[in-house]
Amino acid sequence: MSFAVVYRTRSGDNDKDRPAWYDRRTAWDSLVASLDGVPGARVTVVADGGVPADLRVVVEGRAEVVAVSAGMTARSFRRAVEVGCRLARDLPPDAVVWFAEDDYLYTPEALAAVVRAASEVPAADYFSVFTPDDTAWHDTHPSQPDRRVDGLPGGPVTVGDHVWDRSAKTTSTFGVRAGVLLADRWLLELGSRVGAPFDTATWHALQGLRPFPVRHLLSDLAPAPSVRGVVKVVGKPLMRAVLDVVVAVRRPRRVLLATQRQLAVHMETAQLPADPCWPELAARVADTRAPR
Secondary structure (H helix, E strand, O other): OOEEEEEEEEOOOOOOOOOOOOOHHHHHHHHHHHHOOOOOOEEEEEEEOOOOHHHHHHHOOOOEEEEEOOOOHHHHHHHHHHHHHHHHOOOOOOOEEEEEEOOEEEOOOHHHHHHHHHHHOOOOOEEEOOOOOOHHHHHOOOOOOOOOOOOOOOOOEEEOOEEEEEOOOOOOOEEEEHHHHHHHHHHHHHHOOOOOOHHHHHHHHHOOOOOOOHHHOOOOOOOOOOHHHHHHHHHHHHHHHHHHHHHHHOOOOOOEEEEOOOOEEEOOHHHOOOOOHHHHHHHHHHHHOOOO
16 A cells, blocks of 8 residues: 655754653654555655754655745644645555654554555544543633544454554544545645644544534633734634534544554653653664664
């Protein structure tokens, strides 16, 4: 099966709370190691502001680089979707385009498991190997309740060594069939305009789950200390309402398939499970890579 990766990175870093073993080079190396199980995979790097210095030496010669100037997470996501659609036009409709953020640690078997699931579960449209536990956030943000989705008809499916079932959400690191990506581009772009966390809202919308309760369309709006901020605060409720309307009328409703066991992890302290396997994996990846 054809498999293309759109790897999104930026020239600087951010101030998110990270574990001590976080390293962007380690994230890249774990992705490359996981791609060893996916023959013929193609990698395209979407670099906001240029390829960061800590990745430059390994990206050169390994991937096509598309330089963009986005400045904001939602805008850089839209640029990545644009690049993914360009790749998808040259792929079979059932091929997989994998969108990867630059702060994820992959197990060696993660992406090969995605390819096998895509081959054996034709009803699946999207794929995830990481499901965040954002329960605490949802409990304090009534504008985006933590929705649930029905499981697969007949229950979870076992593909190889991994169990898969439907999930209501993931993050901006995910796989999608090429034909589905081309059909859903407009909705992926619309979903990115509702404000953070736009990925949760987008996943709900894609699957026919109303992202925003009507009574909370004006809830959880960030302060607006600038003209741009005022525009965003005014525009968010409108975009939220539009997304809700789209959910009510749109078909088909997509299927997001996720592994029950995490095969990758977001290297952000708030989203890390209490499992020693992840720092151990990071150490192994760092130990086995070529010198910088």
